[in-house]
Amino acid sequence: MKKPNLAAELCGIASPNPFWLASGPPTNSAYQVRRAFEAGWGGVVWKTLGHEPIVNVSSRYGAIDYDGRKVVGLNNIELITDRTLEENLREIREVKREFPDHAVVVSLMVESNREAWHDIVKQTEDTGCDGLELNFGCPHGMSERGMGSAVGQVPEYAKMITEWVKEVAQTPVLVKLTPNVTDVRRIGRAAAEGGADGLSLINTINSIMGVDLDTLHPQPHVAGRGSHGGYCGPAVKPIALNMVQEIAADPAISVPISGIGGIQAWQDAIEFMLLGAGNVQVCTAVMHYGFRIVEHLISGLEGWMREKSFAQLSDFVGHTVHAVGDWADLDLGYKVIAEIDQNTCIHCGLCYIACEDGAHQSIRKTEVPEAEFIAELEALSANGAPPKTAASTLQVSGGTRVLAGAGAGIVNRYEIKQESCVGCNLCSLVCPVNDCISMIEVPSSIPSMSWREYKDRLERGEVEPIEPPAHV
Amino acid sequence: MTDKTRLSADQLAHNFADLHPAYDRDEAVVEASRCLYCYDAPCTRACPTHIDVPRFIRQIQHDNPMGAAETIFAENIFGGSCARACPTEVLCEGACVDRTLLKEPVRIGRLQRYATDHAMENDLRFFEPGPDTGKRVAIIGAGPAGLACAHELRKAGHAVTVYEARDVPGGLNTLGIAAYKITTEFALQEVQPILEMGVDIRYDTPVDGVMLETLRRDYDAVFVGVGLGETARLGIEGEDLDGVWEALDFIFQTHTGSLSECRVGRNVVVIGAGNTAIDVATEAARLGAEQVTIVYRRTAHEMSAFAYEYELAKADAVQFLWQVQPLRFVGENGRLAGLALQRVQQNGNGRTATVTPLEGSDFDLPCDMAIKALGQTSLLDLLTNVDGLSVENGRLQIDAQTGATGAPGVFSGGDCLSKGAEIVDAVQEGKIAAAGINDYLS
Ligand SMILES: Cc1cc2nc3c(=O)[nH]c(=O)nc-3n(C[C@H](O)[C@H](O)[C@H](O)COP(=O)(O)OP(=O)(O)OC[C@H]3O[C@@H](n4cnc5c(N)ncnc54)[C@H](O)[C@@H]3O)c2cc1C
Ligand SMILES: Cc1cc2nc3c(=O)[nH]c(=O)nc-3n(C[C@H](O)[C@H](O)[C@H](O)COP(=O)(O)O)c2cc1C
Ligand code: SF4
Ligand code: SF4
Ligand code: SF4
Numbered sequence: 028m029k030k031p032n033l034a035a036e037l038c039g040i041a042s043p044n045p046f047w048l049a050s051g052p053p054t055n056s057a058y059q060v061r062r063a064f065e066a067g068w069g070g071v072v073w074k075t076l077g078h079e080p081i082v083n084v085s086s087r088y089g090a091i092d093y094d095g096r097k098v099v100g101l102n103n104i105e106l107i108t109d110r111t112l113e114e115n116l117r118e119i120r121e122v123k124r125e126f127p128d129h130a131v132v133v134s135l136m137v138e139s140n141r142e143a144w145h146d147i148v149k150q151t152e153d154t155g156c157d158g159l160e161l162n163f164g165c166p167h168g169m170s171e172r173g174m175g176s177a178v179g180q181v182p183e184y185a186k187m188i189t190e191w192v193k194e195v196a197q198t199p200v201l202v203k204l205t206p207n208v209t210d211v212r213r214i215g216r217a218a219a220e221g222g223a224d225g226l227s228l229i230n231t232i233n234s235i236m237g238v239d240l241d242t243l244h245p246q247p248h249v250a251g252r253g254s255h256g257g258y259c260g261p262a263v264k265p266i267a268l269n270m271v272q273e274i275a276a277d278p279a280i281s282v283p284i285s286g287i288g289g290i291q292a293w294q295d296a297i298e299f300m301l302l303g304a305g306n307v308q309v310c311t312a313v314m315h316y317g318f319r320i321v322e323h324l325i326s327g328l329e330g331w332m333r334e335k336s337f338a339q340l341s342d343f344v345g346h347t348v349h350a351v352g353d354w355a356d357l358d359l360g361y362k363v364i365a366e367i368d369q370n371t372c373i374h375c376g377l378c379y380i381a382c383e384d385g386a387h388q389s390i391r392k393t394e395v396p397e398a399e400f401i402a403e404l405e406a407l408s409a410n411g412a413p414p415k416t417a418a419s420t421l422q423v424s425g426g427t428r429v430l431a432g433a434g435a436g437i438v439n440r441y442e443i444k445q446e447s448c449v450g451c452n453l454c455s456l457v458c459p460v461n462d463c464i465s466m467i468e469v470p471s472s473i474p475s476m477s478w479r480e481y482k483d484r485l486e487r488g489e490v491e492p493i494e495p496p497a498h499v
Numbered sequence: 500m501t502d503k504t505r506l507s508a509d510q511l512a513h514n515f516a517d518l519h520p521a522y523d524r525d526e527a528v529v530e531a532s533r534c535l536y537c538y539d540a541p542c543t544r545a546c547p548t549h550i551d552v553p554r555f556i557r558q559i560q561h562d563n564p565m566g567a568a569e570t571i572f573a574e575n576i577f578g579g580s581c582a583r584a585c586p587t588e589v590l591c592e593g594a595c596v597d598r599t600l601l602k603e604p605v606r607i608g609r610l611q612r613y614a615t616d617h618a619m620e621n622d623l624r625f626f627e628p629g630p631d632t633g634k635r636v637a638i639i640g641a642g643p644a645g646l647a648c649a650h651e652l653r654k655a656g657h658a659v660t661v662y663e664a665r666d667v668p669g670g671l672n673t674l675g676i677a678a679y680k681i682t683t684e685f686a687l688q689e690v691q692p693i694l695e696m697g698v699d700i701r702y703d704t705p706v707d708g709v710m711l712e713t714l715r716r717d718y719d720a721v722f723v724g725v726g727l728g729e730t731a732r733l734g735i736e737g738e739d740l741d742g743v744w745e746a747l748d749f750i751f752q753t754h755t756g757s758l759s760e761c762r763v764g765r766n767v768v769v770i771g772a773g774n775t776a777i778d779v780a781t782e783a784a785r786l787g788a789e790q791v792t793i794v795y796r797r798t799a800h801e802m803s804a805f806a807y808e809y810e811l812a813k814a815d816a817v818q819f820l821w822q823v824q825p826l827r828f829v830g831e832n833g834r835l836a837g838l839a840l841q842r843v844q845q846n847g848n849g850r851t852a853t854v855t856p857l858e859g860s861d862f863d864l865p866c867d868m869a870i871k872a873l874g875q876t877s878l879l880d881l882l883t884n885v886d887g888l889s890v891e892n893g894r895l896q897i898d899a900q901t902g903a904t905g906a907p908g909v910f911s912g913g914d915c916l917s918k919g920a921e922i923v924d925a926v927q928e929g930k931i932a933a934a935g936i937n938d939y940l941s
Contacts, residue, residue: 094560095532373596376538392539420598425586425774425805426850429593431604434544459535459600 031332032339033325035069037305038199038224038283040158042069042130045340046296046324049227049287049308050075050134050160050203053318055108057118061125066318067325070130072227072308075107075162076115077137077174078147083109089236089247089256100262101311102234104247104254106168107136112150120154132201135192136162136174139184144191158198161189161223163214164205164230166257176230179205182217189221201285204228204270206263211270212277219280226274227285227308229267231257260311264289268302275303275348291320293327300340301347355478359493362471363450365389365443371416371463372441374432378454378464379441388499389448393440397430400438416460445469449496501742501762501868506787511758514785518679518811519583519609524562527613531560533597534605542607545594547927548575552591556610568618569625571611574930576650577643579619579689580672581923582611584680586774586805590923619688628697629656634940637662637718639706639881642670643922644724644913646693647929648936653696655937660718661698664705668694670726671914672922674754675747677778679785683754708881715908720936723882723895723904723911724929727875727919730775737828738871742835746771746779746872753782764868765789768838770825772802775919776872777812783870784815792818792864794825796843801850820864824856829863837863875919885909894918902932903939910936 035045047070048054048063055074063071087105090098108115123131133156137143151159162169163179170177178184185202192200202218204211206229215226233255237246245253267288274280286304290296291312299307312320337343367378382390401421420431432438443454455464473493476484484490504511522530534556542552550571558567571578587593587608595604618625634657638645641663649659667673673686694700706714706725714721730746732738742764752761763786769776772795784791793812795802798821802809813819822843829837842860846853877893887905889896895911897903902910912928914920 095529373599374541375535375596376540377535380538416599422593422806424589424593424807425803426801427589427805429545429589431594431598432541432596434541434546434594437544438541439539 029338031329031337033069033328035306035340037285038158038201040070040130040132040199041128042306043128044069044325045300045306045328046321047071047130047132047285047306047308048313049310050162051310051314052105053310053313055110057122060118060122060131063313063318063321064122064126064129067321068129068318070132070157070306072160073115073119073131073133073156075134075136075165076112076147076151077107077135078112078143080109080111081106081168084249086247086249090260091236091262098260098311098315100234100236100258101260101314102231102236102247102256102258104167104249104256107134107162107165112147116150116154119151119156123155123157130158131156132158132160134160134162134203136165136169139173139178139188141191144188145195148192148195152197156198158201158224159192159196160201160203160227161192162203162230163188163218164203164228166205166207166231166233167255176205176207179203179214179230180208182213185214186217186221189218189223193222199224201225201227203230203287204274205230206266206270206288207233212273212280215274215277216279219282223282225283225285225305226280227287228274229263229270229288231259232263232266234258259288260315261289261291261295264295264298268298271299271304272302272348272351275345276351291315293324293331296324297328297331297343300344302351303345303348305340305344357477358475359478359481360471360473360475361468362473363466363468364445364448365450365452365454365464366467367441367443367454368463368465369440371460373416373460373463374439374441375459376439376441377457377459379439381453381457386451386453387447387449387496389444390454391442391444393442394437395440397433397436397438400433401428401430447497501744501764504759504761504763504786508757508759511786515679515753515758519612521616522609522613527559527564527610528562530606530610531556533601534560535596535600537596541594541596542591542605546574546591547921547923548581548930549927550574550578550591550611552607555614556605556607559610559614564614564617565621565623567614568623571614572618572625575923575926576647576693577672577689577922577926578611579615580643580676580681580686581926582608582615583685584672584676585921585923586807588805588807619685624692624695626650626654626692626696628653631658632656632940634658634719635660635717636720636722636936636940637714638722638724639711639714640664640670640724640726640913640915641668641690641700642724642726642913642925643672644726644915644925644929644932645670645722646690646698647926648722648724648910648912648933649698649929650693650696651930651933652936653698655933657719657937657940659698661700662704662706662710662714663700663702666702668700668702674751676922677750677782678753678758706881708884711881711885719940720908720910722902722929722932722936723909723915724913724925725878725881726914726925728878730771730871730875731873733770733825733871733873735825735827737830737835740828740830740835741833742866742868743828744868744870746775746870747875749779749870750775750782753786758786761786763788764866766866767791767868767870768864768866769793769870769872770838771795771872772797772804772819773872773874774804774808775875777804777808777817779870779872780817781812781815783868784812784817788868790818791816792820792866794820794823794838794840794864796822796824796854797845797850797852798822800848801845801852803850822854824854826861828869835867835869837865838869839863875914877915879915898935900931901935901938902928903935908939910939
């Protein structure tokens with residue numbers, strides 16, 4: 028089969044693939060952007076420019092680790108570029124000339140003044156860049172000066188500034204949205220009304236990373252004081268996906284979307300695209316591992332497209348947008364229950380305790396004498412059946428027989444109480460063995476209907492009220 | 500007299516260094532993160548003292564080694580020794596579900612050591628004596644069984660006096676475990692918190708049948724935890740030759756003096772293939788023996804040594820001679836020169852299989868040191884005249900739920916009940932008997 032075509036196009040900006048670097052430390056200089064393009068990135072959004080270089084503080088970043096995994100989430104209290112406008116513009120011009128086929132978009136943020144915006148747009152476009160991204164999202168520092176999310180949180184301001192920019196801009200204008208709002212669609216609509224050619228989201232989320240338990244300082248801190256920093260990295264992906272889908276599904280918004288937030292693996296990128304993003308941007312994962320990760324993003328995307336027989340990105344972008352909707356439209360008559368594959372269960376008990384304490388008390392725990400359990404294993408393998416996983420861990424040492432998962436002469440057998448399982452997924456999510464617990468579709472006593480239909484039918488007396496599930 | 504080791508002090512220190520070096524904080528946290536935090540965890544059930552393993556591992560993972568140590572010591576006051584010497588392969592780690600999932604168990608023993616080391620290095624104490632009950636208990640034997648029992652009884656507020664034949668506490672835990680697993684210093688340090696609970700201990704005081712009667716009169720209850728004696732005699736010619744050793748004597752020297760003073764032959768033969776035999780063979784090799792051979796009547800399949808102990812011995816270049824049995828020790832000028840052996844044939848499989856000698860298969864195995872490492876002998880003579888006791892095959896019978904013997908007020912636990920088990924079993928039996936005594940006294 029032919030290699031799929033990864034070329035991307037977003038509101039008229041072309042790039043060899045849909046992977047862009049988000050505006051941030053990795054796109055701070057020509058040196059870095061050259062390295063990024065050489066590594067394989069399709070485009071960059073240059074670190075946000077302003078009229079005057081800002082002054083940064085140290086330290087600036089904080090991270091959360093989860094049970095041994097580093098930087099599941101990152102936050103920062105860094106501001107926009109700390110280099111002069113002239114220097115940045117000169118470098119942008121050089122890079123664009125060297126990489127004509129790659130997308131070079133420049134992020135901008137100046138005070139809320141029409142002349143100021145006109146001036147920076149003109150100066151920036153003079154470099155030959157491919158487009159602009161208006162940073163209405165930075166949640167710290169700049170917002171205290173009336174910029175960034177201070178603009179992005181008020182629809183009227185977002186619309187007004189977009190209009191100012193569009194008065195002079197020759198290249199496509201993306202507006203980058205802040206997630207620090209109650210309804211991201213209101214800002215998205217305002218930007219679109221103001222003439223935005225595309226929307227980028229999300230920027231970082233307001234956050235405090237933690238408190239140091241020795242010094243009692245907030246994290247990160249500057250001489251013992253902290254500030255509300257912007258949160259990003261793998262932990263924010265679900266929030267970003269949610270907002271991207273909301274924008275993509277909104278009938279009042281029809282501009283393309285550049286998806287951002289927590290992308291670190293190819294699967295993440297595809298999920299954003301399925302939920303409506305025409306391309307994606309990455310920041311934290313590159314700050315963690317460097318530009319080289321783009322190789323994995325590209326090969327993963329390519330492999331998946333081949334497997335699914337997709338020839339180009341447009342074959343799947345937005346595919347899943349309309350599979351998400353109101354809860355009230357979900358089918359009450361669809362029913363799944365959990366099923367445990369006794370062949371691969373390792374007897375850790377995690378499904379049991381999760382269901383018992385955290386869900387619907389629908390897993391049965393039975394103590395099976397070890398000897399009986401082993402006899403069962405032996406009988407099975409004697410009959411040529413595929414050996415249970417546990418059988419492979421039966422070992423003998425110094426005349427003592429040990430079986431992983433056994434202890435004090437018993438093995439716990441875990442089984443789903445099918446009659447009371449509500450099909451919530453929890454056990455299958457916590458089970459450490461892939462595919463050991465599957466959720467299987469079963470006939471339901473409830474006819475196929477949504478909650479909306481149910482309410483209507485109930486009113487009309489066409490259905491009986493649905494019985495609440497049994498509880499212990 | 501067998502010669503002293505020919506190795507330098509440096510070389511000896513190297514050879515007897517920790518078998519498994521301690522984890523540092525980062526290693527411990529990474530290893531801990533492999534634990535799934537099982538519910539009704541197999542590892543906890545498989546641990547004879549039922550340490551809440553997932554709990555202490557999570558405490559390590561979340562940077563709370565002090566809490567982890569408390570979790571461990573709450574169930575097993577010899578948790579530091581057990582972390583070093585337990586046959587984890589057939590206990591907690593053998594049961595670990597990560598053996599199925601990742602083909603490699605969580606290293607529970609080493610994590611346990613990380614936590615207990617933290618407590619020892621910082622001299623932490625977790626327990627206090629209970630309010631005085633006015634009851635008094637005598638304990639015979641200051642091994643793991645006796646001291647674990649004493650610790651629990653002090654927690655419950657009973658006065659405890661321990662009678663110990665030797666001049667050190669800890670029993671075989673102090674003197675018998677291979678020095679590359681547990682050092683003497685460590686073993687002595689670990690019993691300190693127990694003694695600080697207000698345990699009155701009388702050293703150099705062997706208890707005999709007469710004294711036992713007095714103790715039974717003077718105390719409200721008696722716990723017998725005398726362990727086992729020296730390894731069995733072979734009853735063959737030449738057993739008293741210079742150069743023929745008993746296993747425990749050979750091991751004790753590595754704990755009672757400096758390693759440089761230890762005596763070891765150039766060509767050493769070890770008789771038996773249990774864990775003691777492996778320890779002896781490995782220690783002889785590490786003390787500088789040029790050749791070490793284990794001789795055993797049956798095959799590798801029947802030996803009672805654990806698989807990892809067998810591997811350890813092989814890694815120390817110990818040779819194995821299967822299906823031979825000793826006929827006599829051969830002397831030259833009053834000193835051992837060899838061991839006469841005879842090949843045997845095994846009838847059937849398993850440890851109950853009998854062997855028949857093969858006629859005319861005798862041969863001499865030259866050696867200048869032979870160490871007898873068969874099963875240990877019983878020390879229960881002191882119980883001969885106690886009414887109500889039942890001893891079967893040299894083993895005292897008790898109620899497994901309470902540790903009570905047939906004689907009122909007499910309880911027992913540890914190696915003296917068995918053919919010799921592990922430290923962790925002795926601790927658990929000491930705990931069970933303490934609970935039994937506590938019930939009996941109230
Ligand atoms: C060579 C060898 C290696 C071993 N290696 C390991 C190992 O790696 N891991 C492991 O877990 N276990 C090991 N063990 C087993 C472990 O040492 C024992 O299971 C444990 O020490 C038993 O504890 P106990 O308290 O029952 O007996 P002991 O430790 O034997 O303590 C009994 C105490 O009673 C005293 N005593 C005896 N008779 C009298 C009397 N009449 N009056 C007063 N005091 C008396 C003794 O002096 C001794 O201090 C090993 C054993 C041996 C022999
Ligand atoms: C240190 C740091 C600095 C950033 N600076 C900017 C910036 O100047 N302009 C901007 O639009 N976004 C900035 N961002 C936000 C990122 O572009 C991106 O929207 C966000 O980090 C989410 O993507 P990620 O999860 O891939 O990092 C910054 C992020 C970080 C971590
Ligand atoms: S969580 Fe999975 S592996 Fe663990 S007991 Fe349940 S089904 Fe078995
Ligand atoms: S005491 Fe021994 S068996 Fe029990 S958990 Fe610790 S190392 Fe494992
Ligand atoms: S069995 Fe293994 S994974 Fe499960 S709690 Fe014990 S150590 Fe952890």
